[in-house]
Amino acid sequence: MFSMATIRDVAKQAGVSVATVSRVLNSNGYVNNETKKKVDEAIRQLNYKPNAVARSLYKKTSKTIGLIVPDIVNPFFPELARAVEDTAHKKGYNVFFCNTDENVEKEEHYLEILLQKYVDGVIVASNTLTAEKVKELNIPVVSIDRKITAEIPTVVVKNKEGAQKATSYLKEIGCERIAHLRGPHHIDNANERADGYLEEVGSAPWFQSSYIADGNYVMKTAIQATVELLERHPEIDGIFAANDVMAIGAVKAAHRIGKMVPEELAIIGFDGISMAEATTPELTTIAQPIYDMGTAVTDLLVKLIEKKPVERTFLELKVELIERESTRKQNNNKGGREHGAKDHSSRQY
Amino acid sequence: MFSMATIRDVAKQAGVSVATVSRVLNSNGYVNNETKKKVDEAIRQLNYKPNAVARSLYKKTSKTIGLIVPDIVNPFFPELARAVEDTAHKKGYNVFFCNTDENVEKEEHYLEILLQKYVDGVIVASNTLTAEKVKELNIPVVSIDRKITAEIPTVVVKNKEGAQKATSYLKEIGCERIAHLRGPHHIDNANERADGYLEEVGSAPWFQSSYIADGNYVMKTAIQATVELLERHPEIDGIFAANDVMAIGAVKAAHRIGKMVPEELAIIGFDGISMAEATTPELTTIAQPIYDMGTAVTDLLVKLIEKKPVERTFLELKVELIERESTRKQNNNKGGREHGAKDHSSRQY
DNA sequence: ATACTGTGTGTAACCGGTTACACATCAGAA
DNA sequence: TTCTGATGTGTAACCGGTTACACACAGTAT
Numbered sequence: 001m002f003s004m005a006t007i008r009d010v011a012k013q014a015g016v017s018v019a020t021v022s023r024v025l026n027s028n029g030y031v032n033n034e035t036k037k038k039v040d041e042a043i044r045q046l047n048y049k050p051n052a053v054a055r056s057l058y059k060k061t062s063k064t065i066g067l068i069v070p071d072i073v074n075p076f077f078p079e080l081a082r083a084v085e086d087t088a089h090k091k092g093y094n095v096f097f098c099n100t101d102e103n104v105e106k107e108e109h110y111l112e113i114l115l116q117k118y119v120d121g122v123i124v125a126s127n128t129l130t131a132e133k134v135k136e137l138n139i140p141v142v143s144i145d146r147k148i149t150a151e152i153p154t155v156v157v158k159n160k161e162g163a164q165k166a167t168s169y170l171k172e173i174g175c176e177r178i179a180h181l182r183g184p185h186h187i188d189n190a191n192e193r194a195d196g197y198l199e200e201v202g203s204a205p206w207f208q209s210s211y212i213a214d215g216n217y218v219m220k221t222a223i224q225a226t227v228e229l230l231e232r233h234p235e236i237d238g239i240f241a242a243n244d245v246m247a248i249g250a251v252k253a254a255h256r257i258g259k260m261v262p263e264e265l266a267i268i269g270f271d272g273i274s275m276a277e278a279t280t281p282e283l284t285t286i287a288q289p290i291y292d293m294g295t296a297v298t299d300l301l302v303k304l305i306e307k308k309p310v311e312r313t314f315l316e317l318k319v320e321l322i323e324r325e326s327t328r329k330q331n332n333n334k335g336g337r338e339h340g341a342k343d344h345s346s347r348q349y
Numbered sequence: 350m351f352s353m354a355t356i357r358d359v360a361k362q363a364g365v366s367v368a369t370v371s372r373v374l375n376s377n378g379y380v381n382n383e384t385k386k387k388v389d390e391a392i393r394q395l396n397y398k399p400n401a402v403a404r405s406l407y408k409k410t411s412k413t414i415g416l417i418v419p420d421i422v423n424p425f426f427p428e429l430a431r432a433v434e435d436t437a438h439k440k441g442y443n444v445f446f447c448n449t450d451e452n453v454e455k456e457e458h459y460l461e462i463l464l465q466k467y468v469d470g471v472i473v474a475s476n477t478l479t480a481e482k483v484k485e486l487n488i489p490v491v492s493i494d495r496k497i498t499a500e501i502p503t504v505v506v507k508n509k510e511g512a513q514k515a516t517s518y519l520k521e522i523g524c525e526r527i528a529h530l531r532g533p534h535h536i537d538n539a540n541e542r543a544d545g546y547l548e549e550v551g552s553a554p555w556f557q558s559s560y561i562a563d564g565n566y567v568m569k570t571a572i573q574a575t576v577e578l579l580e581r582h583p584e585i586d587g588i589f590a591a592n593d594v595m596a597i598g599a600v601k602a603a604h605r606i607g608k609m610v611p612e613e614l615a616i617i618g619f620d621g622i623s624m625a626e627a628t629t630p631e632l633t634t635i636a637q638p639i640y641d642m643g644t645a646v647t648d649l650l651v652k653l654i655e656k657k658p659v660e661r662t663f664l665e666l667k668v669e670l671i672e673r674e675s676t677r678k679q680n681n682n683k684g685g686r687e688h689g690a691k692d693h694s695s696r697q698y
Numbered sequence: 699a700t701a702c703t704g705t706g707t708g709t710a711a712c713c714g715g716t717t718a719c720a721c722a723t724c725a726g727a728a
Numbered sequence: 729t730t731c732t733g734a735t736g737t738g739t740a741a742c743c744g745g746t747t748a749c750a751c752a753c754a755g756t757a758t
Contacts, residue, residue: 017708030706052465054744056402058713072427082422097446116401248627255629278597280629366738379735403714407743
């Protein structure tokens with residue numbers, strides 16, 4: 001067993017001081033060209049790699065960020081995590097990966113560990129954190145998908161606008177009784193999406209609040225809720241589900257009851273997760289630019305870390321309607337504009 | 350802006366030496382109970398948190414591991430990553446998260462960075478790494494899902510056995526012409542699964558090699574391959590796809606052609622990804638114990654890191670047939686035994 | 699001749715922990 | 729009484745980088 005070469009080994013090998021080696025490594029200060037060659041040669045010979053931990057200790061920065069998500073298994077987060085990691089890597093940062101299950105203690109525990117490990121900043125996808133906690137961390141924290149407070153930089157999407165887009169699209173294709181399968185009341189984006197729905201149909205003559213069913217963003221309960229909804233209101237011919245997972249549940253419920261999708265019932269989701277393409281019929285949805293959100297939030301964090309100027313600390317990204325098979329226009333029946341090919345969509349298992 | 354308290358601040362505050370504080374922190378060596386109280390009080394007053402970087406530098410260990418996957422977006426990996434992170438966290442380790450897209454240079458680059466950051470070990474899900482490269486890292490490396498070489502500890506599943514199980518299950522429910530949608534030739538598990546299929550039907554009188562179609566583990570090409578397969582051999586009444594994503598593609602192809610699943614064509618996949626439950630009909634599959642694999646591989650790695658004894662360095666886990674709707678028994682028609690409820694299946698978005 | 703600036707290099711302190719070693723005290727054994 | 733071992737604490741070296749500072753020497757301006 002042998003141990004890694006240190007900067008002192010390199011210095012000895014090259015016949016110079018450690019300061020000079022350090023200067024060569026970081027290309028700062030003055031170094032004679034001949035000296036530099038000797039040092040480079042010594043580095044090559046010893047296969048020297050500088051020790052990032054020692055560097056971190058002195059510089060008080062680790063070129064590392066933390067990514068805190070509720071659960072990577074939740075289909076929204078893999079693409080987000082991918083974008084964060086890609087962007088961080090491009091900028092020279094590594095990412096620590098943490099799952100909190102929306103559990104406050106777990107989250108605070110992770111933050112403490114990350115802080116002790118000198119992370120330069122943290123990306124949080126969670127709603128349990130308080131502004132106070134964040135402030136005492138003394139490092140940049142940005143939030144994705146959930147607003148925490150006005151002080152914390154955030155990247156979200158236009159949830160209300162997207163919900164309006166979804167609902168008005170259902171109207172447009174001829175739906176006359178449109179229901180909403182909403183998300184949990186304690187999650188902001190669920191409320192915003194419900195607001196968007198109400199904005200479009202809340203004052204329609206047929207509307208009643210019983211057209212809104214409570215879901216909690218998971219498939220199983222969405223199936224049950226949809227079955228009850230359709231039993232309560234058999235006249236429903238369109239459902240806007242607040243996320244894709246529930247929309248998939250709604251499709252299953254319709255199938256179970258024997259309602260044809262989209263002929264008798266149009267269903268539209270929200271999120272644009274890849275699972276929505278696995279269903280039959282494939283799901284029409286309001287797609288969030290998940291990858292772009294990850295890129296944007298990471299860019300923002302890195303700028304804050306490196307104290308570069310940032311234009312805005314609150315980004316509200318646009319969503320996009322993707323027409324697939326779970327809805328069909330009354331008049332024309334074309335497949336509809338899809339997403340542009342994503343640069344990372346061709347990967348294989 | 351204020352800076353973090355150090356061990357020397359604590360020592361001063363408590364009126365003791367840094368060694369004593371360190372002893373209290375790590376509960377080793379002798380410390381008088383009264384002294385310990387003073388130190389604890391000083392720690393509390395200053396809200397002192399030990400600096401993990403400084404500790405790493407001296408101890409040459411960071412309580413950090415690397416997780417290298419091809420692409421977290423690939424539906425197999427989120428659950429694996431979750432298991433790895435859960436297990437690592439439980440044992441006091443943080444995980445660096447890296448996506449390589451099966452790209453050798455990217456992979457080697459990540460390994461180099463991880464090494465410089467003093468990671469204690471690495472989990473690799475990849476087939477591009479050579480044993481030589483791994484050896485010169487001088488830290489424990491374990492492999493998941495892919496065998497690299499005999500020397501590198503590995504956790505895989507019984508692919509051939511699973512494939513046989515899938516194929517014989519199709520025979521059992523009455524299929525008489527069973528095709529195989531295989532994975533890429535350069536991936537071991539694809540070859541093992543093809544072997545398992547051949548073992549079951551390779552010597553059947555009806556068998557021809559044209560019953561095997563090349564797929565590359567992605568949905569789009571699987572759809573095309575299935576369409577061609579069914580045009581070539583309309584008599585096919587069962588398809589074993591080498592992964593779930595291709596099986597979903599096969600379901601779509603059947604739907605497109607107008608073949609009823611499972612009535613006219615039974616389809617079975619492999620992997621047990623959650624997406625397989627989103628389809629209509631829901632997919633019968635050979636489920637890998639993905640979460641367990643992640644737990645096992647992390648346990649193994651941590652044991653190697655901590656130089657604890659390990660029983661075996663090659664684990665081949667069992668797979669399990671999950672009957673759902675895309676296949677149906679000729680005789681009895683019961684829903685079939687599902688997975689036990691996974692402890693992490695109830696999370697919400 | 700003097701001062702000044704740019705180039706090139708080395709010494710040693712520093713980052714914030716851990717621990718080897720030295721030393722002191724005290725109880726119980728020989 | 730002396731020896732031994734357990735208890736308790738402090739000093740300083742160490743981990744492997746970075747950099748402030750000192751210094752030396754050249755070339756050029758005054």
